[in-house]
Amino acid sequence: MFRSPTMSFLVRRLTQLGEVRVRYFNSSNYSNMSFPSQKSLPGPTATTETSFQDECNGQPMRPEKNAGGVQERRIGENVSRKDKVNFLVNTLLDIKDSKEAVYGALDAWVAWEQNFPIVSIKRALLALEKEQQWHRVVQVIKWMLSKGQGTTMGTYGQLIRALDMDHRAEEAHKIWERKIGMDLHSVPWQLCRQMISIYYRNNMLKSLVKLFKDLEAFDRKPPEKSIVQRVADAYEMLGLLEEKERVLEKYNDLFTGNESP
CATH class of the missing domain: 1.25.40 (Serine Threonine Protein Phosphatase 5, Tetratricopeptide repeat)
Structure with a gap:
């Protein structure tokens, strides 16, 4: 299955973040944890082939299976929400300025979530506002609205403010007329x-x-x-x-x- 460069990069980085993060846990917690492998399937879930506890104990590594006989783990599930938000903000700050690139990065970032992470997106928007990245704020809000998420008065107000700060008053006026x-x-x-x-x-x-x-x-x-x-x-x-x-x-x-x- 074809995977865009942005998708592959995000999968690799989230996987690496997950593997690095678990090193800070005590070995007594290993039995309650599972870890994503580098080889993952595209989509909301990914497979792993080994039990980390067996690896630590020096035993032959066995796969852990769910009720259907197939082990499934979401990429980056061992990464904290704060780390995921920081990762998204850094990605959006470094990515080239095009709608396709930004929307692709956001699509890849939420692909591993069971529910739409509206709270994390809001935190990322606040971080972008602190950096005065108004053009990027507009792009993220428009992407979120295109998904049918965050369609509140506050979101539209935030979009209008970002458009104004990005010197797009006419567009802010059109949003006001249509939505508010x-x-x-x-x-x-x-x-x-x-x-x-x-x-x-x-x-x-x-x-x-x-x-x-x-x-x-x-x-x-x-x-x-x-x-x-x-x-x-x-x-x-x-x-x-x-x-x-x-x-x-x-x-x-x-x-x-x-x-x-």
């Missing part, structure tokens, strides 16, 4: 404030005032004066001075010390 802005009744103000800031910084003033008017249509009051000030400035730059005065008067309490926490 259709029902502003339940969108957290944190995300609305984020999008208003993106519009403001990128001189997308018409989109800014439209978003604010849509929020007002749901009778949603802005929680802080900075939002109102950006809206008022946008109206002024668009030449809509009456609208500017209307907004400042309507939310005057936010400027007089009665601002909501």
Whole structure:
């Protein structure tokens, strides 16, 4: 079966990590552990041919079999979650900048998991954000969404922020329109404030005032004066001075010390 270079590399590295890691366990724990061999089948499981305990005892090595008579072990099962996340982050930082390469590495990384490792992916995203690898963050989130995973308001907010930091405000606007802005009744103000800031910084003033008017249509009051000030400035730059005065008067309490926490 054909295996891509990325897949082969990840299989080899996860196997090596697993073999190195088990050396730190006491010999008393060997009976409860099994170890991946270098020769593995492509797919979520891989076969091993020896019992490590027998090898340590100097006895002829015997295969361990499951109920079906075939021994199955997942590649990298002896590697901790932290090590797997670090391995993924390092791989994504070193890999060439192409969608095919990134998606291939991610596919290979999750191939050995029984369930989609959403928590590990989230940790990897946070690590990439700390490195300010915004383009890679966008790629990982889009890959995750293509798998039908992490389709939450928080994920889309994280994607929009990464797109903004990657200087892709227009694309962030399209994501907002398709995935979030259709029902502003339940969108957290944190995300609305984020999008208003993106519009403001990128001189997308018409989109800014439209978003604010849509929020007002749901009778949603802005929680802080900075939002109102950006809206008022946008109206002024668009030449809509009456609208500017209307907004400042309507939310005057936010400027007089009665601002909501």
